[in-house]
Amino acid sequence: xxxxxxxxxxxxxxxxxxxxxxxxxxxxxxxxxxxxxxxxxxxxxxxxxxxxxxxxxxxxxxxxxxxxxxxxxxxxxxxxxxxxxxxxxxxxxxxxxxxxxxxxxxxxxxxxxxxxxxxx
Amino acid sequence: xxxxxxxxxxxxxxxxxxxxxxxxxxxxxxxxxxxxxxxxxxxxxxxxxxxxxxxxxxxxxxxxxxxxxxxxxxxxxxxxxxxxxxxxxxxxxxxxxxxxxxxxxxxxxxxxx
Numbered sequence: 001x002x003x004x005x006x007x008x009x010x011x012x013x014x015x016x017x018x019x020x021x022x023x024x025x026x027x028x029x030x031x032x033x034x035x036x037x038x039x040x041x042x043x044x045x046x047x048x049x050x051x052x053x054x055x056x057x058x059x060x061x062x063x064x065x066x067x068x069x070x071x072x073x074x075x076x077x078x079x080x081x082x083x084x085x086x087x088x089x090x091x092x093x094x095x096x097x098x099x100x101x102x103x104x105x106x107x108x109x110x111x112x113x114x115x116x117x118x119x120x
Numbered sequence: 121x122x123x124x125x126x127x128x129x130x131x132x133x134x135x136x137x138x139x140x141x142x143x144x145x146x147x148x149x150x151x152x153x154x155x156x157x158x159x160x161x162x163x164x165x166x167x168x169x170x171x172x173x174x175x176x177x178x179x180x181x182x183x184x185x186x187x188x189x190x191x192x193x194x195x196x197x198x199x200x201x202x203x204x205x206x207x208x209x210x211x212x213x214x215x216x217x218x219x220x221x222x223x224x225x226x227x228x229x230x231x232x233x
Contacts, residue, residue, distance in 0.1 A: 035222075037170075045162075045170065045213055047222040059220040062121075095169050104217050106160035108181065110169035 002026040002109045004096045009114030016086050016118070022079040022096030022111060030074040033099035035107055036081050038092035038116075048094070051079065052103040059103070064090075086118045122147045122216050126225035132233040139201040141228045143192075143214035150194050151218065158218035161190055161199045164227075165210045173212075174199065206232065 008020040022034070036048040049070040050059045058070050069082040079096055093115050097107035123146040133139040149158045157177035162170035172181040174190035177197055187202045201208055209232060214225040 044211075044227045045164075045215070045224045047215070047220075047224065050220065050222070061221050100175065104158060104219075106172060106175045106215070106217055107170075108172045108175075110171075113169055 002098060004098060004109060004111035006094065006096050006111045006114040009094065009116045011117045011119065012086055013120050014086060014088055014118055017082070017084045018086065018116060020081040020083065020094055020096075020114060020116070022081075024077045024079065024096075024098065027098065029072075029077040032101060033103045033105065034070075034072060034079045035097045035099060036070065036079075037095045037097055037107070037110075038090075039095070039113075040089075040092040043092075046092070049081065050099075050103060053099070053101065054103075057103065083116070086116075088118050090116060091118045092116060121221055122149065122219065122223050124214055124216060124223050124225035126212075126214060126228050128228060129226070130229045130231070132231055133201075133204045134233045135206065136203050137233075139204050139208070139230055141199040141212050141214075141230070143197040143199070143225050145195045145197075145216055147218075148194050149216045149218040157193050157197070158216055159190075159192070159197050160215050160217060161188075162213045162215065163208075163210045164213065170213065201230070204230070204232070 033053040035050045093113040096111040098109040159177040161174040164170045178190045211227045
C-alpha cells in the first residue's frame with residue numbers, strides 16, 4: 001500500500017525557516033516524480049513544486065521560487081521541502097503527492113498534510 | 121501561465137440527479153504527439169487530502185465509481201456525476217499538468233439540494 005507521511009510543520013515567525021519531510025513507502029520511490037501542493041485555510045489547492053523523475057529536474061511556483069527548495073533522498077525514500085524567508089501568506093497545509101509516473105503526470109496518491117503557520 | 125477556470129462555483133443537486141462541472145484552460149492542453157489531454161479531476165472532502173478521480177481528461181482512477189466521468193478536449197472539459205450520492209458532497213478541482221506551473225482551478229463545491 002502506498003503511504004506518504006508528511007512532517008515538519010509548525011508555527012514559525014515571518015522570515016523564518018522550516019524543512020518539511022515526506023516519508024514514502026509501498027512503491028519504488030526513485031521511479032516517480034514527487035510534488036508538494038499547499039492549501040491555505042479555507043482556500044483552494046496551489047501547486048508549489050515538483051521534483052521530476054529524471055535528471056534531478058525541479059520546478060517551482062513563482063510564489064516560492066528563490067525561497068523554497070525541493071529535494072529528495074532516494075536512499076531514505078524521503079522528499080523534502082526547505083522553506084526559507086517564510087511569509088504570512090505561506091500559511092497552509094502542505095501536501096506531499098506521488099506522481100502517476102513522470103513529471104507531466106497527475107498525482108495519484110497524497111499524504112494527509114502538515115500545517116505550516118507563519119505568524120508573529 | 122495556464123489559467124484554469126471552473127463553473128459553477130457551487131452546485132446543489134438532488135440525490136440521484138446529475139451534476140455537471142465545467143473546467144476551462146486558457147491554453148490548449150492537448151498534446152498532439154500522443155493525443156492526450158493533460159487534465160485531471162480531484163475530489164476533496166472536508167479534512168481530507170484530494171483524491172484522484174479522472175486523469176487524461178477521461179480515464180477513471182483506480183476504484184473510482186463509474187458514475188464519475190470526464191469529457192472534453194483542448195481547452196474545455198467537463199466532470200459529470202451521473203447520479204449524485206450523499207458521499208459525493210465535496211469540492212472538485214481540475215488541474216492541468218501540461219506545463220509548469222501545474223495550475224488548479226478554483227474548485228466547485230457540490231452539495232445536496
